[in-house]
Each structure stands twice: as structure tokens, then as C-alpha cells.
Amino acid sequence: MSYKIAIASGKGGTGKTTxxxxxxxxxxxxxxKKVQLVDCDVEEPNDALFFCDxxxxxxxxxxxxxxxxxxxxxTFCRKCxxxxxxxxxxxxxxxxxxxxxxxxxxxxxxCSVACxxxxxxxxxxxxxxxxxxxxxxxxxxxxxxxxxxxTMQTMLIRELKKAIPGINDIIIYDAxxxxxxxxxxxxxxxxxxxxxxxxxxxGLHDLKLMVALVRELGLEFGVVxxxxxxxxxxxxxxxxxxRIEVLGKIPFDKEYASLYAVGEITGIIPDAIHQSYTEIxxxxxxxxxxxxxxxxxxx
Amino acid sequence: MKTVITSSGENNxxxxxxxxxxxxxxxxxxxxxxxxxxxxxxxxxxSNGAGTMAAEQIVSMNVQKVISxxxxxxxxxxxxxxxxxxxxxxxxDITVQGIIEKLTK
Numbered sequence: 001m002s003y004k005i006a007i008a009s010g011k012g013g014t015g016k017t018t019x020x021x022x023x024x025x026x027x028x029x030x031x032x033k034k035v036q037l038v039d040c041d042v043e044e045p046n047d048a049l050f051f052c053d054x055x056x057x058x059x060x061x062x063x064x065x066x067x068x069x070x071x072x073x074x075t076f077c078r079k080c081x082x083x084x085x086x087x088x089x090x091x092x093x094x095x096x097x098x099x100x101x102x103x104x105x106x107x108x109x110x111c112s113v114a115c116x117x118x119x120x121x122x123x124x125x126x127x128x129x130x131x132x133x134x135x136x137x138x139x140x141x142x143x144x145x146x147x148x149x150x151t152m153q154t155m156l157i158r159e160l161k162k163a164i165p166g167i168n169d170i171i172i173y174d175a176x177x178x179x180x181x182x183x184x185x186x187x188x189x190x191x192x193x194x195x196x197x198x199x200x201x202x203g204l205h206d207l208k209l210m211v212a213l214v215r216e217l218g219l220e221f222g223v224v225x226x227x228x229x230x231x232x233x234x235x236x237x238x239x240x241x242x243r244i245e246v247l248g249k250i251p252f253d254k255e256y257a258s259l260y261a262v263g264e265i266t267g268i269i270p271d272a273i274h275q276s277y278t279e280i281x282x283x284x285x286x287x288x289x290x291x292x293x294x295x296x297x298x299x
Numbered sequence: 300m301k302t303v304i305t306s307s308g309e310n311n312x313x314x315x316x317x318x319x320x321x322x323x324x325x326x327x328x329x330x331x332x333x334x335x336x337x338x339x340x341x342x343x344x345x346s347n348g349a350g351t352m353a354a355e356q357i358v359s360m361n362v363q364k365v366i367s368x369x370x371x372x373x374x375x376x377x378x379x380x381x382x383x384x385x386x387x388x389x390x391x392d393i394t395v396q397g398i399i400e401k402l403t404k
Contacts, residue, residue, distance in 0.1 A: 087348020090355045090377060097381075101373060104348045 002036075002168045003288045004190040010206030012177035014198045015226035015250070016041075018265050019280075020174035021050050025266045026281045028139055033169035037135075039143035040186040041176040042128060042156045048143055049263055051135045058132040062144075062159045063124035064107040064152050069098040073119035083114035107155070127152040130163050153182040161186075170288065179209045184217070192287055193221035194247060199231035204238060211242065221245075224280060227252040248280035302328045302364040303357050304398050309337045311396040315388065317368025320350030326395050327360060328402070335399070350374035357383060366398055 007020045024037040039047040048054065069080070069089075076093040088104035089111060090097065100111070102125060112120050128146040135141050144160035146153060153176070164171055175186040187193055193214060197207040207223070214221050222245035225235065229252040239246055251272045259265060269277075305322035307314040316322035325338045342352040350370070354377040357365055364384045378385055388398065 087342065087345055087352045090351060092355065092359055092381075094359070094361075095381070101348075101351060103373070104351065 002164075002166060002171045003192075003291055004171045004173065005192050005194060005284065006040075006173040006175050006187040006190040007194045007196060008175035008183055008187055008210065009177055009196045010179055010210035011198070011203050014196045014203060015224075016174055016177070016196050017046055017050075018260060019194065019196050019224055019226065019250075020172055021047060021265055022269075022277050023281065023284070024139070024141075024172050026277055027170055027172075027284075028136070034167060035139045035170045035172065036164055036168040037139075037141045038160065038164060038171060038173045039141065040157050040160060040173050040182070042144035042146040042153055042160070042182070043176065045131075045143035045145055047141055047174055048131070048133055050265055051133060051141060052263065054133040054135045054141060056131060057134045057140075058130075060130040060132075060163065061126055062128050062130060062156055063126050064105075064155055065109070065122040066102045066105050066107060066125045067100050067109075067111050067120045067122050069100055070119045070121065071096065071098050073117050074098045075117050075119075077117075079116070080111035080114045080120065083110040085110070103151070106152075128156045130160055154185045157182055157185045179206075179213050184213070187214070187219065188217055190219065191291060192284070193219045195221060195223045196226050197223050197235060198227045199225060199233070199235040200227075201231070201234070203231070204235045207235065208238070211244065222247040222283070225249045247283050248276045250276045300330045300364065301360065301362045302330065302366060302402065303360070303362050304328060304395050305365075305367040306337065306395045309339075311335060311394070311399065313395055315366075315368075315390065315393045315395060315398060317389070317391070319365070319367040319370050319374055320353045322353070322367065325353070325356070327362065328399055330403070333403070335395070348373075351377060354378050354383075 007016045009016050024035055027035045037047060039045040076091055076096050078091045081089045081091050086104050086106050088101045090099050126147060127150040128144060131143050131145060133141040144156045146156055173186050176182045195210055197203050223239060224247050228249045253270050256270055256273060304326040305316040305319055306324040306326045307316040309324055321343050322340055325340060327336050342349045351373050354374040358381045366386045366388055370385050
């Protein structure tokens with residue numbers, strides 16, 4: 001079984017991608033295990049930007065099934081309207097008129113169950129693609145890319161996670177920002193969750209939202225504080241008070257930020273930042289070893 | 300001819316509600332009888348499709364004109380399809396009665 005780690009944040013721009021990409025490279029070098037990086041920020045995936053030599057090895061289209069009502073067969077009973085949780089169906093018996101709005105439909109299939117007249121059939125509608133990249137001999141990156149105009153983030157993330165081969169030792173999910181459905185879909189089944197936070201007012205505010213979510217989901221998690229040196233001490237006091245595990249502190253470095261801007265986040269890393277990642281990787285490796293040990297006992 | 304005015308309350312003195320799908324009430328004004336009836340918007344708290352449902356309700360009531368502050372694209376498509384005229388009023392301080400007076404002048 002793969003060990004699954006998600007990197008999430010709440011606030012955008014705290015460093016999810018930077019941490020994800022660096023951990024991915026770090027695991028590659030340290031352990032020689034098969035590691036898969038998965039970019040779950042399907043609205044604007046950007047992990048691939050940091051692997052300019054990576055070649056695309058496969059592109060898979062993902063579709064949602066959208067129901068269509070045949071008004072010849074429809075008896076305008078409105079049962080499907082009652083079944084639809086998303087108000088996607090309009091049926092006007094006197095007209096008569098029956099139509100499903102695909103942009104409101106979540107493809108749950110309830111209307112097909114509701115219809116007793118065989119008037120509803122389902123047809124595929126593309127929502128995005130899964131792009132598979134080969135980054136080196138053993139390891140790879142997969143990203144989900146949502147089609148412009150589609151609102152099916154959660155469905156695409158679900159399909160993306162399903163498409164990852166089980167032969168990987170470690171899977172790293174780079175989560176979308178925020179605390180809503182796409183984030184829950186990304187993190188709900190991981191072995192360990194890393195929250196990347198920054199010591200600003202906004203950063204702390206969103207970290208608290210994220211901690212509340214993660215505790216409700218019952219996930220094991222720790223925090224990486226990025227851009228240490230900015231802001232104030234409130235975040236450290238909060239983490240201390242809540243007894244939240246701090247995996248590492250990455251110092252703020254303006255030169256490193258410039259390197260990020262030209263896509264060089266893993267090349268020439270300042271010593272202090274490199275040291276932080278080494279520490280974070282050590283902690284994660286312990287967790288992975290522990291997990292493997294536990295699994296062995298179970299078998 | 301029947302006209303729907305989106306309303307924040309249940310009587311003619313209530314403020315006009317500029318939201319269409321999430322208006323609190325729909326006031327149906329009959330131009331021939333000068334009568335108004337108020338229908339509660341049961342989709343006011345729907346997570347999505349409130350505009351679509353409101354448009355469906357309005358078409359099913361055989362209304363020819365809707366007065367609101369704005370219409371979303373899905374509601375607009377549906378109302379267009381059934382030739383319901385959409386009138387936009389961007390006035391924050393008008394009551395339902397005030398709009399009826401403008402209509403009947």
C-alpha cells in the first residue's frame with residue numbers, strides 16, 4: 001500500500017507547491033523509492049512548471065455523465081425534479097417542457113432512478129483531462145486539469161486519485177487552496193496531512209479554519225511554517241497552545257522567491273532552506289517507517 | 300396580464316427585493332383585477348439552482364412580466380424561452396406598491 005501525504009494550506013500562496021515539489025525531489029534522492037506527485041489543484045495546476053524536462057506520457061479525458069430528458073417519452077410527472085438535489089431540472093407540465101441544465105447537474109444519477117418512463121438517458125460531457133508526466137526513470141507527476149467553464153472540481157479530483165497506480169511507495173497530493181469540497185476530496189483519505197502556513201494575520205486565520213476541518217475529518221497532521229521571519233508571533237503561540245506538531249520552519253528568503261519566479265525551486269536552494277527540508281523529510285521518513293511496520297504486523 | 304415583482308416581505312408596503320432567485324417573496328400582480336398575491340420563495344436557501352427554480356415557478360404561473368434587480372444567465376435563458384419579459388429596476392428605496400403605481404400609471 002502506498003503511503004499518502006497531502007499538502008494543504010487554507011490560504012493560497014503559503015507554499016503548498018514549493019513544499020510539495022521539494023518533498024517529492026527529496027524523497028527521490030533520499031530513499032530511492034517510487035514516488036508519485038499528484039497536482040490536485042485542478043483549476044490551475046502548476047507543479048509541472050517546475051519540471052521543464054518532464055515529458056507527457058499520457059493524457060486521459062474525464063467526462064461526467066449528464067442526463068437528457070426525451071420529451072416524447074416524458075409524462076411530466078415531475079418526480080425527477082423532486083429527486084434532484086441541485087435544482088438542475090425544469091419540468092413544466094402545461095407547456096409541456098422538460099429539460100436538464102448540465103451546468104447545475106452533479107451527475108448523481110438520482111433522476112435516472114426517479115424516472116419510471118424511460119425518458120432519461122445519460123451522455124458523457126468532458127470536464128477535464130488527467131495529464132501524466134514522466135519526470136525521471138522511476139517517478140512521475142500527474143495533474144488534473146479542469147476544462148474552462150466546468151464546475152466539477154471534486155469529480156475530477158476523485159478520478160485523478162483513482163488513476164494513480166498502486167505500485168507507488170509514496171504519493172504526494174498537492175491540494176487546492178481553501179477549505180471547501182475540492183480540498184476535502186483531496187485530503188480525506190490520506191495517511192498524513194501537512195498544512196503549510198505562513199506567520200501573517202491572514203495565514204493564521206485560514207490555518208485555524210483548516211485545523212477545524214482536519215480535526216473533524218480525524219486526520220493525523222502537522223504544520224510546516226513557511227516564510228519564517230515575516231509577520232508576527234501569533235501563529236507560534238497558537239500552534240503551541242493547540243499542541244500541534246510543527247514539522248519544520250522554512251525561513252523567508254527574497255532571493256529564493258526570485259528563483260521560484262523563474263521556476264527554479266529545487267536547483268540552488270539556500271542552505272537554511274535545504275536544512276529545513278532535510279528535517280521535515282526525516283520526520284516524514286520516521287512516520288512512513290512506522291506505518292510500514294504497523295502494516296507488517298497487521299498482515 | 301400578470302406581473303411578478305420580487306419582494307422582501309408579504310405585503311404591498313414591503314421593500315422591493317433586488318435579488319431574483321433569492322428574493323424572499325414573489326408578488327403576483329394582476330393588472331385586470333388590481334389584486335396582488337404573495338408567494339413565498341421556497342428555494343431562497345438552495346445551494347444552487349435558485350434562479351432556475353424561480354423561473355420555472357414563474358413560467359408555470361403563466362406570468363408575462365417579471366420585475367427584479369437582476370437576472371442570472373440560467374434564469375434569463377429560461378424566461379426568454381417562454382417569452383416572459385424581464386424588467387430590471389435598480390432602485391433600493393422603492394416598495395412593491397411604488398412599482399405597482401408605476402405599472403398602472
